[in-house]
Amino acid sequence: MTLKLEMGGSLKSDLIWTMAAAGARSDLLPPPKEGNGVALALTTDALWARTSSEKTHELAASDSDVSRLRVGLEGSYRNTLKGAAT
Amino acid sequence: MSGKGLLALSGLDTPAAGYVDGGFGRRGAQTRSLSWRDLLLGSSFTATGSRDANGGSLGLWGWAAQSSFDGREGTFSLDGEATTGLLGADYVRSKWLAGLALMHSSGDGGYADAGTGSVRCPQDLDAERREVLCGGAVQEGDGDVEASLTAAVPYAAIRASERPKLWGAAGYGTGG
Numbered sequence: 001m002t003l004k005l006e007m008g009g010s011l012k013s014d015l016i017w018t019m020a021a022a023g024a025r026s027d028l029l030p031p032p033k034e035g036n037g038v039a040l041a042l043t044t045d046a047l048w049a050r051t052s053s054e055k056t057h058e059l060a061a062s063d064s065d066v067s068r069l070r071v072g073l074e075g076s077y078r079n080t081l082k083g084a085a086t
Numbered sequence: 087m088s089g090k091g092l093l094a095l096s097g098l099d100t101p102a103a104g105y106v107d108g109g110f111g112r113r114g115a116q117t118r119s120l121s122w123r124d125l126l127l128g129s130s131f132t133a134t135g136s137r138d139a140n141g142g143s144l145g146l147w148g149w150a151a152q153s154s155f156d157g158r159e160g161t162f163s164l165d166g167e168a169t170t171g172l173l174g175a176d177y178v179r180s181k182w183l184a185g186l187a188l189m190h191s192s193g194d195g196g197y198a199d200a201g202t203g204s205v206r207c208p209q210d211l212d213a214e215r216r217e218v219l220c221g222g223a224v225q226e227g228d229g230d231v232e233a234s235l236t237a238a239v240p241y242a243a244i245r246a247s248e249r250p251k252l253w254g255a256a257g258y259g260t261g262g
Binding site for chain 1: 197228229230231232233235237239249250251252253254255256257258259260261262
Protein backbone atom coordinates (compact mmCIF):
# COMPACT_ATOMS: atom_id res chain seq x y z
CA MET A 1 0.00 0.00 0.00
CA THR A 2 1.34 3.39 -0.95
CA LEU A 3 0.13 6.70 0.43
CA LYS A 4 1.02 9.66 -1.74
CA LEU A 5 0.92 12.79 0.35
CA GLU A 6 -0.46 15.98 -1.07
CA MET A 7 2.54 17.87 0.21
CA GLY A 8 4.86 15.48 -1.62
CA GLY A 9 6.55 12.22 -0.81
CA SER A 10 5.02 8.81 -0.28
CA LEU A 11 4.66 6.22 2.48
CA LYS A 12 4.73 2.52 1.61
CA SER A 13 3.76 -0.54 3.62
CA ASP A 14 3.40 -4.22 2.74
CA LEU A 15 -0.02 -5.90 2.93
CA ILE A 16 -1.00 -9.39 4.08
CA TRP A 17 -4.46 -10.79 3.32
CA THR A 18 -6.00 -13.95 4.73
CA MET A 19 -9.47 -15.31 4.07
CA ALA A 20 -11.63 -18.26 4.98
CA ALA A 21 -15.09 -19.02 3.66
CA ALA A 22 -17.54 -21.88 3.75
CA GLY A 23 -21.01 -22.44 2.41
CA ALA A 24 -23.77 -24.90 1.76
CA ARG A 25 -26.57 -25.31 -0.74
CA SER A 26 -29.48 -27.66 -0.50
CA ASP A 27 -32.44 -28.26 -2.77
CA LEU A 28 -35.68 -27.81 -0.87
CA LEU A 29 -37.64 -28.52 -4.01
CA PRO A 30 -35.48 -30.23 -6.64
CA PRO A 31 -35.86 -29.14 -10.25
CA PRO A 32 -37.94 -31.49 -12.39
CA LYS A 33 -35.93 -33.91 -14.48
CA GLU A 34 -38.42 -33.54 -17.32
CA GLY A 35 -41.04 -31.01 -18.32
CA ASN A 36 -41.89 -27.81 -16.49
CA GLY A 37 -41.65 -27.08 -12.81
CA VAL A 38 -40.51 -24.92 -9.94
CA ALA A 39 -37.31 -25.46 -8.01
CA LEU A 40 -36.34 -23.99 -4.65
CA ALA A 41 -32.98 -24.12 -2.90
CA LEU A 42 -31.62 -22.90 0.42
CA THR A 43 -28.16 -21.37 0.22
CA THR A 44 -25.90 -19.97 2.92
CA ASP A 45 -22.29 -18.92 3.25
CA ALA A 46 -19.98 -17.32 5.78
CA LEU A 47 -16.82 -15.37 5.06
CA TRP A 48 -14.04 -13.93 7.19
CA ALA A 49 -11.13 -11.88 5.91
CA ARG A 50 -8.31 -9.96 7.52
CA THR A 51 -6.10 -7.36 5.89
CA SER A 52 -2.97 -6.29 7.73
CA SER A 53 -0.39 -3.68 6.91
CA GLU A 54 3.06 -4.00 8.36
CA LYS A 55 4.71 -1.45 10.59
CA THR A 56 7.19 0.77 8.87
CA HIS A 57 9.29 3.69 10.02
CA GLU A 58 6.55 6.11 9.00
CA LEU A 59 3.36 4.08 9.49
CA ALA A 60 1.98 2.10 12.39
CA ALA A 61 0.82 -1.48 11.81
CA SER A 62 -2.88 -2.01 11.18
CA ASP A 63 -5.36 -4.89 11.14
CA SER A 64 -8.88 -4.86 9.78
CA ASP A 65 -11.31 -7.76 9.96
CA VAL A 66 -14.49 -8.21 7.99
CA SER A 67 -17.03 -11.01 8.31
CA ARG A 68 -20.24 -11.81 6.46
CA LEU A 69 -23.03 -14.31 6.91
CA ARG A 70 -25.66 -14.82 4.23
CA VAL A 71 -28.74 -16.97 4.09
CA GLY A 72 -30.94 -17.00 1.03
CA LEU A 73 -33.54 -18.76 -1.03
CA GLU A 74 -33.03 -19.42 -4.72
CA GLY A 75 -36.07 -20.00 -6.83
CA SER A 76 -36.28 -21.00 -10.45
CA TYR A 77 -38.82 -22.21 -12.98
CA ARG A 78 -38.01 -24.61 -15.77
CA ASN A 79 -39.98 -24.30 -18.95
CA THR A 80 -39.33 -26.72 -21.78
CA LEU A 81 -40.27 -25.40 -25.17
CA LYS A 82 -42.04 -27.66 -27.61
CA GLY A 83 -39.75 -29.11 -30.18
CA ALA A 84 -36.63 -28.20 -28.19
CA ALA A 85 -33.67 -30.41 -28.92
CA THR A 86 -31.24 -31.60 -26.26
CA MET B 87 -7.75 -29.98 -21.73
CA SER B 88 -9.62 -31.90 -24.34
CA GLY B 89 -10.30 -30.38 -27.70
CA LYS B 90 -13.92 -31.20 -27.09
CA GLY B 91 -14.00 -28.82 -24.13
CA LEU B 92 -16.70 -26.23 -23.98
CA LEU B 93 -15.63 -22.61 -24.10
CA ALA B 94 -18.17 -19.97 -23.26
CA LEU B 95 -17.46 -16.27 -23.26
CA SER B 96 -19.89 -13.80 -21.79
CA GLY B 97 -20.10 -10.26 -20.49
CA LEU B 98 -18.44 -8.56 -23.41
CA ASP B 99 -21.21 -6.02 -23.71
CA THR B 100 -19.37 -3.41 -21.70
CA PRO B 101 -21.01 0.01 -21.89
CA ALA B 102 -17.67 1.53 -22.82
CA ALA B 103 -17.91 -0.03 -26.25
CA GLY B 104 -18.55 2.90 -28.55
CA TYR B 105 -21.53 4.44 -26.78
CA VAL B 106 -22.87 7.48 -28.57
CA ASP B 107 -24.38 10.17 -26.38
CA GLY B 108 -27.85 11.30 -27.42
CA GLY B 109 -28.57 8.16 -29.38
CA PHE B 110 -27.43 6.95 -32.77
CA GLY B 111 -25.26 9.88 -33.72
CA ARG B 112 -27.89 12.62 -33.35
CA ARG B 113 -25.27 14.89 -31.77
CA GLY B 114 -22.46 13.50 -33.81
CA ALA B 115 -20.51 10.35 -33.22
CA GLN B 116 -18.70 10.32 -29.88
CA THR B 117 -16.66 7.22 -29.70
CA ARG B 118 -13.49 6.07 -28.09
CA SER B 119 -11.32 3.10 -28.68
CA LEU B 120 -11.91 -0.08 -26.72
CA SER B 121 -8.91 -0.98 -24.64
CA TRP B 122 -7.97 -4.45 -23.45
CA ARG B 123 -8.92 -3.28 -19.95
CA ASP B 124 -12.43 -2.36 -21.11
CA LEU B 125 -12.76 -5.70 -22.85
CA LEU B 126 -11.71 -7.71 -19.83
CA LEU B 127 -13.77 -5.94 -17.17
CA GLY B 128 -17.06 -7.72 -16.65
CA SER B 129 -15.92 -10.65 -18.75
CA SER B 130 -15.79 -14.24 -17.69
CA PHE B 131 -15.07 -17.59 -19.23
CA THR B 132 -15.49 -21.24 -18.34
CA ALA B 133 -13.82 -24.15 -20.10
CA THR B 134 -14.67 -27.71 -19.10
CA GLY B 135 -12.82 -30.73 -20.37
CA SER B 136 -14.33 -34.07 -21.19
CA ARG B 137 -14.13 -36.94 -18.70
CA ASP B 138 -10.78 -38.65 -18.31
CA ALA B 139 -10.10 -42.33 -17.69
CA ASN B 140 -10.78 -41.92 -13.96
CA GLY B 141 -14.18 -40.40 -14.55
CA GLY B 142 -13.11 -36.90 -13.57
CA SER B 143 -12.90 -33.71 -15.56
CA LEU B 144 -10.79 -30.59 -15.44
CA GLY B 145 -12.20 -27.11 -15.58
CA LEU B 146 -10.69 -23.69 -16.14
CA TRP B 147 -12.45 -20.43 -15.37
CA GLY B 148 -11.80 -16.77 -14.90
CA TRP B 149 -13.37 -13.37 -14.60
CA ALA B 150 -12.47 -9.73 -14.15
CA ALA B 151 -14.45 -6.99 -12.49
CA GLN B 152 -14.19 -3.46 -11.28
CA SER B 153 -15.79 -2.05 -8.14
CA SER B 154 -15.72 1.16 -6.20
CA PHE B 155 -15.40 1.85 -2.50
CA ASP B 156 -16.31 4.82 -0.33
CA GLY B 157 -15.89 5.06 3.41
CA ARG B 158 -15.82 7.59 6.21
CA GLU B 159 -14.61 7.43 9.79
CA GLY B 160 -15.13 10.65 11.68
CA THR B 161 -13.49 13.41 9.69
CA PHE B 162 -11.50 10.97 7.56
CA SER B 163 -12.88 9.84 4.20
CA LEU B 164 -11.58 7.47 1.55
CA ASP B 165 -12.84 6.50 -1.89
CA GLY B 166 -11.56 4.88 -5.04
CA GLU B 167 -11.83 1.96 -7.42
CA ALA B 168 -10.46 -1.56 -7.40
CA THR B 169 -9.97 -3.94 -10.31
CA THR B 170 -9.83 -7.67 -9.64
CA GLY B 171 -9.00 -10.60 -11.87
CA LEU B 172 -9.44 -14.26 -10.94
CA LEU B 173 -8.14 -17.32 -12.75
CA GLY B 174 -8.98 -20.77 -11.43
CA ALA B 175 -8.63 -24.42 -12.28
CA ASP B 176 -10.46 -27.29 -10.64
CA TYR B 177 -10.93 -31.01 -10.96
CA VAL B 178 -14.23 -32.72 -10.29
CA ARG B 179 -14.68 -36.43 -9.75
CA SER B 180 -17.55 -38.31 -8.20
CA LYS B 181 -18.76 -36.27 -5.20
CA TRP B 182 -15.64 -34.12 -4.94
CA LEU B 183 -14.42 -30.92 -6.49
CA ALA B 184 -11.03 -29.36 -5.66
CA GLY B 185 -9.35 -26.39 -7.21
CA LEU B 186 -7.05 -23.44 -6.91
CA ALA B 187 -7.75 -19.84 -7.85
CA LEU B 188 -5.20 -17.09 -8.32
CA MET B 189 -6.34 -13.54 -7.71
CA HIS B 190 -4.77 -10.21 -8.46
CA SER B 191 -6.36 -6.99 -7.38
CA SER B 192 -5.22 -3.42 -7.68
CA GLY B 193 -6.88 -0.26 -6.54
CA ASP B 194 -6.35 3.45 -6.27
CA GLY B 195 -8.21 6.33 -4.76
CA GLY B 196 -7.94 9.34 -2.57
CA TYR B 197 -8.23 10.21 1.08
CA ALA B 198 -9.00 13.39 2.94
CA ASP B 199 -9.05 14.39 6.57
CA ALA B 200 -11.09 17.47 7.26
CA GLY B 201 -10.28 17.48 10.94
CA THR B 202 -6.53 17.44 11.03
CA GLY B 203 -6.34 20.89 12.50
CA SER B 204 -7.91 19.84 15.79
CA VAL B 205 -5.95 16.61 16.28
CA ARG B 206 -3.93 16.58 19.45
CA CYS B 207 -0.76 14.56 19.62
CA PRO B 208 -0.87 11.81 22.30
CA GLN B 209 1.53 12.44 25.16
CA ASP B 210 2.65 8.83 25.64
CA LEU B 211 4.49 8.43 22.31
CA ASP B 212 8.23 7.91 22.19
CA ALA B 213 10.35 10.47 20.37
CA GLU B 214 10.52 8.53 17.11
CA ARG B 215 6.78 7.96 16.78
CA ARG B 216 6.05 11.49 17.92
CA GLU B 217 8.14 12.84 15.07
CA VAL B 218 6.45 10.53 12.54
CA LEU B 219 2.85 10.79 13.69
CA CYS B 220 2.77 14.28 15.08
CA GLY B 221 5.34 16.04 12.94
CA GLY B 222 2.72 16.77 10.33
CA ALA B 223 3.69 14.34 7.59
CA VAL B 224 0.96 11.78 8.23
CA GLN B 225 -1.84 13.85 9.69
CA GLU B 226 -2.10 16.84 7.43
CA GLY B 227 -3.74 17.26 4.07
CA ASP B 228 -5.27 15.02 1.47
CA GLY B 229 -3.54 12.45 -0.63
CA ASP B 230 -3.79 9.44 -2.90
CA VAL B 231 -3.62 5.78 -1.99
CA GLU B 232 -2.61 2.83 -4.16
CA ALA B 233 -2.57 -0.84 -3.30
CA SER B 234 -2.21 -4.17 -5.04
CA LEU B 235 -2.67 -7.73 -3.84
CA THR B 236 -1.85 -11.14 -5.27
CA ALA B 237 -3.38 -14.17 -3.59
CA ALA B 238 -3.89 -17.89 -3.91
CA VAL B 239 -7.25 -19.40 -2.90
CA PRO B 240 -7.56 -23.20 -2.73
CA TYR B 241 -11.16 -24.42 -2.60
CA ALA B 242 -13.08 -27.65 -2.38
CA ALA B 243 -16.67 -28.82 -2.51
CA ILE B 244 -18.46 -32.06 -1.78
CA ARG B 245 -21.97 -33.23 -2.49
CA ALA B 246 -22.51 -34.97 0.82
CA SER B 247 -25.66 -36.78 -0.21
CA GLU B 248 -28.32 -36.45 -2.85
CA ARG B 249 -29.25 -32.92 -1.86
CA PRO B 250 -26.81 -30.88 0.30
CA LYS B 251 -23.64 -29.46 -1.21
CA LEU B 252 -20.88 -28.11 1.02
CA TRP B 253 -17.93 -25.96 -0.02
CA GLY B 254 -15.01 -24.20 1.60
CA ALA B 255 -12.16 -21.91 0.60
CA ALA B 256 -9.10 -20.38 2.21
CA GLY B 257 -6.92 -17.63 0.86
CA TYR B 258 -3.59 -16.00 1.52
CA GLY B 259 -2.03 -13.13 -0.30
CA THR B 260 0.52 -10.38 -0.11
CA GLY B 261 0.84 -7.01 -1.71
CA GLY B 262 1.96 -3.52 -1.36
